[in-house]
Amino acid sequence: MSFRHVISFSLCALVSVSGSLSGLAVQADEAKKPAETVEVKLRDLVLNLPKDWAASDTVNNMRLATYDIPPVKGDKEKGELAISTFGGDGGGVAANLQRWIGQFEEDGREAAVKKGTVGENAYHIADISGTYKKSVGPPILGKSTPAKDYRMLGVIVQVKGKGVYFLKLTGPDATVKAQADALRAAFGAKTEGEDDYKLEI
Numbered sequence: 283m284s285f286r287h288v289i290s291f292s293l294c295a296l297v298s299v300s301g302s303l304s305g306l307a308v309q310a311d312e313a314k315k316p317a318e319t320v321e322v323k324l325r326d327l328v329l330n331l332p333k334d335w336a337a338s339d340t341v342n343n344m345r346l347a348t349y350d351i352p353p354v355k356g357d358k359e360k361g362e363l364a365i366s367t368f369g370g371d372g373g374g375v376a377a378n379l380q381r382w383i384g385q386f387e388e389d390g391r392e393a394a395v396k397k398g399t400v401g402e403n404a405y406h407i408a409d410i411s412g413t414y415k416k417s418v419g420p421p422i423l424g425k426s427t428p429a430k431d432y433r434m435l436g437v438i439v440q441v442k443g444k445g446v447y448f449l450k451l452t453g454p455d456a457t458v459k460a461q462a463d464a465l466r467a468a469f470g471a472k473t474e475g476e477d478d479y480k481l482e483i
């Protein structure tokens with residue numbers, strides 16, 4: 283092979299690699315783009331929720347809104363975000379976190395709680411995984427069925443001088459885990475700056 287051919291071949295290879303890297307960079311940039319959101323105001327709580335979280339008709343005096351979360355590839359079941367308020371302090375932060383953790387079977391359960399602030403508002407977020415005691419039929423009956431490989435992200439947002447709001451995202455592990463950043467972003471929170479919150483279980 284002549285010297286001219288070697289240079290020509292090297293340039294072609296360089297252009298090819300450069301094009302491939304450029305394509306990967308474009309894909310990476312697209313992956314980093316935040317999902318389109320829509321602003322939702324629920325009394326004193328303002329959220330920016332992804333547009334593909336579909337509002338459902340499940341509401342009542344305490345449940346302000348319910349959203350269906352699309353499943354990730356490999357999950358057959360969708361997730362659900364329930365947003366509620368109960369008046370006053372809602373029974374207290376610790377009691378509600380313990381209640382959520384108790385909705386998972388103790389065997390194989392993992393739970394971690396963080397706390398943080400957004401502006402003047404304090405929040406706590408529980409990340410719980412394992413076998414979920416999924417409610418079956420009217421809640422008043424207290425019936426449940428075990429749902430393995432489930433996850434819950436439970437958030438308590440204390441809007442200063444206004445009220446306490448509860449955001450409970452439950453569903454298949456991978457589907458819920460994929461929405462962790464979106465859930466935090468919905469009320470303006472980030473993992474940076476959060477501290478561990480010790481809870482006696």
